Amino acid sequence: MNIIIAGDGEVGFYLAKSLTQLDFNITVVDPHSELLKRLEKETDLRTIVGNSTSPQVLNDANVGDCDLFLAVLHDESINLVTCMLARQLKAKKTVARITNSELLEPGYREMFRSLGVDEMVCPERIAATEITNLLNHNIATEFFNFSGGLLSMYLIRLQESSPVNNKSVKELSQIYSDLQVRIVAILHHGETVIPHADTVFHAGDMAYIISKENQMESVKKLAGGIDFDIHNVMIAGGGRIGRYAAHNLEKKMSITLIENDRARCEDLVEILGGGTLVINGDATDIDLLLDEGLTRNDAFIAVTDSSETNVLTCLHARRYGVKKTIALVENTGFINISQDIGIDTIINKKLITASYIARFIVQGNAVSSKWLSGTNAELIEFVVGPHAKATKVPIKSLNLSDYDATIGGIIRGRETILPTRDTQLQEKDKVVVFALPNGMSKVAKLFK
Amino acid sequence: MMRYSFSNMVRIDSWRFNFRLIARLLGMLLVILALSMVVPVLVSVVYADGSQFGLILSGVLILAMGLLLRNFVGVGATFELHDREGLWYTLIIWLVVPIMGALPYLFTSSVHSFTDAAFESFSGFTTTGSSIMTGLDDAPKGLLVWRSTSQWVGGLGLILFVVAILRRLNAGAAKLYESEFSGTLQRRLHPHMSRNVQYMWRVYILLTLAMFILLLLGGNGFVDSFCLALSTVSTGGFMTHMSGLAGLSSYSIGVVTVFMFLAGVNLAVLFNLFLGHFRRVRKDDEFRSYGVAFLIAVAICSLAFIVSGVSVGQSLKFSVFHIASTASTCGFYTNPPAVWPTVVSVVTIVILFAGASAGSTGGGIKIKRLMILTKHIHNYFVGMIHPHAVMCVKVGGARVEEEYISRVFAFVFLYALFVIMGSFVLTMCGLDIPNAFCMASANMSNLGPSPIINNMGGALDYVALHPVGKWTMIVLMLAGRLEIFALVAALMRVYWKSR
Numbered sequence: 001m002n003i004i005i006a007g008d009g010e011v012g013f014y015l016a017k018s019l020t021q022l023d024f025n026i027t028v029v030d031p032h033s034e035l036l037k038r039l040e041k042e043t044d045l046r047t048i049v050g051n052s053t054s055p056q057v058l059n060d061a062n063v064g065d066c067d068l069f070l071a072v073l074h075d076e077s078i079n080l081v082t083c084m085l086a087r088q089l090k091a092k093k094t095v096a097r098i099t100n101s102e103l104l105e106p107g108y109r110e111m112f113r114s115l116g117v118d119e120m121v122c123p124e125r126i127a128a129t130e131i132t133n134l135l136n137h138n139i140a141t142e143f144f145n146f147s148g149g150l151l152s153m154y155l156i157r158l159q160e161s162s163p164v165n166n167k168s169v170k171e172l173s174q175i176y177s178d179l180q181v182r183i184v185a186i187l188h189h190g191e192t193v194i195p196h197a198d199t200v201f202h203a204g205d206m207a208y209i210i211s212k213e214n215q216m217e218s219v220k221k222l223a224g225g226i227d228f229d230i231h232n233v234m235i236a237g238g239g240r241i242g243r244y245a246a247h248n249l250e251k252k253m254s255i256t257l258i259e260n261d262r263a264r265c266e267d268l269v270e271i272l273g274g275g276t277l278v279i280n281g282d283a284t285d286i287d288l289l290l291d292e293g294l295t296r297n298d299a300f301i302a303v304t305d306s307s308e309t310n311v312l313t314c315l316h317a318r319r320y321g322v323k324k325t326i327a328l329v330e331n332t333g334f335i336n337i338s339q340d341i342g343i344d345t346i347i348n349k350k351l352i353t354a355s356y357i358a359r360f361i362v363q364g365n366a367v368s369s370k371w372l373s374g375t376n377a378e379l380i381e382f383v384v385g386p387h388a389k390a391t392k393v394p395i396k397s398l399n400l401s402d403y404d405a406t407i408g409g410i411i412r413g414r415e416t417i418l419p420t421r422d423t424q425l426q427e428k429d430k431v432v433v434f435a436l437p438n439g440m441s442k443v444a445k446l447f448k
Numbered sequence: 449m450m451r452y453s454f455s456n457m458v459r460i461d462s463w464r465f466n467f468r469l470i471a472r473l474l475g476m477l478l479v480i481l482a483l484s485m486v487v488p489v490l491v492s493v494v495y496a497d498g499s500q501f502g503l504i505l506s507g508v509l510i511l512a513m514g515l516l517l518r519n520f521v522g523v524g525a526t527f528e529l530h531d532r533e534g535l536w537y538t539l540i541i542w543l544v545v546p547i548m549g550a551l552p553y554l555f556t557s558s559v560h561s562f563t564d565a566a567f568e569s570f571s572g573f574t575t576t577g578s579s580i581m582t583g584l585d586d587a588p589k590g591l592l593v594w595r596s597t598s599q600w601v602g603g604l605g606l607i608l609f610v611v612a613i614l615r616r617l618n619a620g621a622a623k624l625y626e627s628e629f630s631g632t633l634q635r636r637l638h639p640h641m642s643r644n645v646q647y648m649w650r651v652y653i654l655l656t657l658a659m660f661i662l663l664l665l666g667g668n669g670f671v672d673s674f675c676l677a678l679s680t681v682s683t684g685g686f687m688t689h690m691s692g693l694a695g696l697s698s699y700s701i702g703v704v705t706v707f708m709f710l711a712g713v714n715l716a717v718l719f720n721l722f723l724g725h726f727r728r729v730r731k732d733d734e735f736r737s738y739g740v741a742f743l744i745a746v747a748i749c750s751l752a753f754i755v756s757g758v759s760v761g762q763s764l765k766f767s768v769f770h771i772a773s774t775a776s777t778c779g780f781y782t783n784p785p786a787v788w789p790t791v792v793s794v795v796t797i798v799i800l801f802a803g804a805s806a807g808s809t810g811g812g813i814k815i816k817r818l819m820i821l822t823k824h825i826h827n828y829f830v831g832m833i834h835p836h837a838v839m840c841v842k843v844g845g846a847r848v849e850e851e852y853i854s855r856v857f858a859f860v861f862l863y864a865l866f867v868i869m870g871s872f873v874l875t876m877c878g879l880d881i882p883n884a885f886c887m888a889s890a891n892m893s894n895l896g897p898s899p900i901i902n903n904m905g906g907a908l909d910y911v912a913l914h915p916v917g918k919w920t921m922i923v924l925m926l927a928g929r930l931e932i933f934a935l936v937a938a939l940m941r942v943y944w945k946s947r
Contacts, residue, residue: 262838265838266838268838269847270840270847277834278837278838278839279836279837279838280836280837280838288836
């Protein structure tokens with residue numbers, strides 16, 4: 001599969017590196033020659049220095065043979081123009097990164113398609129949605145919905161009080177046969193394990209749990225987690241993520257938003273409703289945070305432009321007793337360490353973009369996808385095609401464990417099934433597959 | 449003779465009164481006024497009520513003066529408007545037109561003095577509805593139609609006629625419009641101001657016609673239906689019987705109530721309603737507030753009546769009618785219940801001051817201004833606890849600029865000042881303080897006759913008022929109708945100086 005990535009910095013490079021590992025043919029178009037030279041040295045890909053809105057440059061990148069064209073520059077108008085050019089130059093599928101989520105409104109979709117922009121990804125919007133979901137399911141460290149919430153994925157740390165501790169999968173399936181939730185993978189000492197019959201769970205493991213609709217209670221019971229309600233939220237940083245998050249949350253919760261830039265504050269109060277109190281001040285000014293009632297908040301979300309500020313203010317909030325902290329960390333290297341020192345969830349725009357784009361890369365009929373932070377595994381939702389290999393034999397005969405993959409759940413019409421070894425897939429089923437990257441493309445073929 | 453120039457930016461120091469333009473505008477309006485007398489004249493001829501000669505005479509006089517101004521004095525007018533001129537012209541038009549409109553009352557000998565004629569005419573054009581006429585039931589039909597016609601003409605604003613017709617005014621149109629309709633603050637429906645105004649006229653005419661037909665279907669007479677429709681949609685409040693609307697059937701009262709409520713709604717909202725843009729209507733928070741305030745006021749009043757022993761049906765019926773009449777500042781009255789609880793007076797006064805929606809034909813402080821004030825005051829107190837908080841006042845989803853907020857404060861202050869000064873003069877004229885206050889606020893809000901503090905006699909009594917009191921009320925009516933600024937500007941020295 002030939003993929004062209006037009007970028008101007010980190011997002012493009014991150015995508016390029018991740019995709020190269022998956023054995024795709026990557027060409028990167030970027031105006032910065034120095035950076036490209038370094039990238040070419042580190043990774044096995046082709047680089048072209050130049051402006052992506054130049055047809056000549058695009059032709060140099062062999063745009064005519066490309067299966068997927070990703071425009072992920074910072075400026076959305078350049079991305080849109082680039083995609084339109086790429087389409088005219090016969091690129092098969094184009095994806096543009098955008099910053100203004102208004103373009104995602106369903107009414108405009110066909111318009112952009114006809115212009116040559118097949119898909120649009122707004123990382124800020126997705127980040128805000130993730131924050132919203134996390135606060136609504138606050139026991140989880142990560143949360144993701146499939147098929148509009150028919151199935152959900154939670155990432156939860158197994159507490160000391162969890163009933164599954166020191167039990168193997170085999171034992172558990174005898175005790176909790178009627179449970180509406182399933183552990184599809186665990187992170188044990190930093191290693192991703194897809195549980196086999198003999199795998200034993202331990203307190204402190206991070207568990208990826210797939211559950212049916214409205215099964216928060218069962219998930220909580222399984223993980224031994226303690227739930228709390230979130231009423232007051234403090235958001236540091238009034239950029240797009242902070243703004244979208246405040247907008248999503250302000251109807252249900254009372255929001256205090258701290259933003260350093262006065263002019264941006266003025267814009268924020270105009271856009272946001274009455275549920276958000278916008279404070280003009282520096283988020284690193286702890287006295288200001290305390291004056292504005294930091295200790296009264298149930299959650300602290302740090303989404304300023306500076307990853308360091310975000311991490312530090314989150315740690316501070318934690319120290320003052322805020323129960324849930326979420327930080328935007330742009331440096332992928334920081335992600336693991338941030339989680340180790342006690343920040344609940346890390347939001348990373350690069351990962352989000354890559355996560356979203358993954359569905360277009362996997363051969364097959366992927367409808368949604370989620371790359372998980374803290375592990376290199378991914379969750380992908382496939383639609384089972386007609387005459388797919390998976391429709392012919394029961395799940396146990398697909399030998400998914402050979403590919404380091406497992407099926408977390410099946411959506412058949414409005415019905416959801418947590419599969420057993422004997423479950424038989426049917427055409428048009430949606431399956432949620434958890435897999436490590438090396439196995440994903442092979443697994444995808446089973447459903448095609 | 450049209451000149452396109454930017455001279456109003458260049459020649460700031462040599463401002464001169466543009467007599468030709470004002471003559472032209474005034475002349476045009478007088479011609480329109482004369483034309484609007486056609487229906488009253490026809491009615492008086494058909495009914496042969498004795499007023500035909502007086503009406504025709506005044507019509508001819510007004511027409512002659514209009515043509516004179518328009519075709520001789522106003523020839524060669526340049527269509528340039530300076531900022532202050534908008535206010536000036538508005539005031540002049542609002543003084544001359546009602547005085548000319550007073551001629552029919554004098555010529556038909558329906559009133560006894562110029563003061564009375566002026567009072568009736570100003571009350572008409574400002575859509576107040578306070579009346580010094582006695583014996584309405586026997587008054588000439590033509591004159592009754594003229595009274596209501598004057599309300600209808602004044603309802604949407606005299607300036608709006610000019611703006612609707614004169615495309616040539618260009619940017620000047622907005623200046624004139626602002627000077628009369630200072631509180632609207634809304635997105636234009638159409639890029640051209642004159643087209644906007646035409647849309648408003650269409651809604652206005654449609655409402656009037658609909659109400660007229662519904663009243664005719666209810667078995668009311670032609671003259672009664674016609675006058676009532678004109679006076680309701682303009683939120684005027686002139687009635688054709690001394691007993692008010694007491695003689696109407698329940699159906700007709702219902703029709704009047706619905707149209708009173710609608711008349712208090714922003715015409716732009718009604719326009720969207722007609723076009724079926726329900727989402728825009730639902731998002732209009734002034735409309736919502738108007739509706740909510742209406743329901744709350746009705747609930748309190750009906751409860752008060754029920755507690756005082758009035759039957760549930762009558763309490764509800766009267767409360768809905770009374771609050772719709774007060775909120776829209778129509779000021780109609782009907783047979784009130786036998787008791788009048790103090791709570792009802794309080795609610796009436798509150799609703800009376802709040803008034804209708806901005807952009808409607810109604811008077812009062814306007815719901816939008818009150819919303820801005822309450823939100824601003826709320827922000828002020830939040831700011832005391834959160835000194836770093838950034839806040840803004842939003843109405844209809846749009847930010848209200850600080851400058852506009854201070855204008856609203858000035859408006860409310862002046863409003864209160866006018867009411868207090870008015871009450872003061874009325875007290876001097878011999879009224880007791882509660883009555884003086886009610887009368888002053890009723891005229892300031894362009895409400896007019898309807899009862900406020902008691903149900904005695906149904907209406908406020910203007911007939912016996914001293915001439916000084918009558919002229920004071922005329923000033924209040926004008927101040928209320930012009931939303932104060934045009935009137936106060938005339939008193940300011942800076943507006944008189946040449947620069």
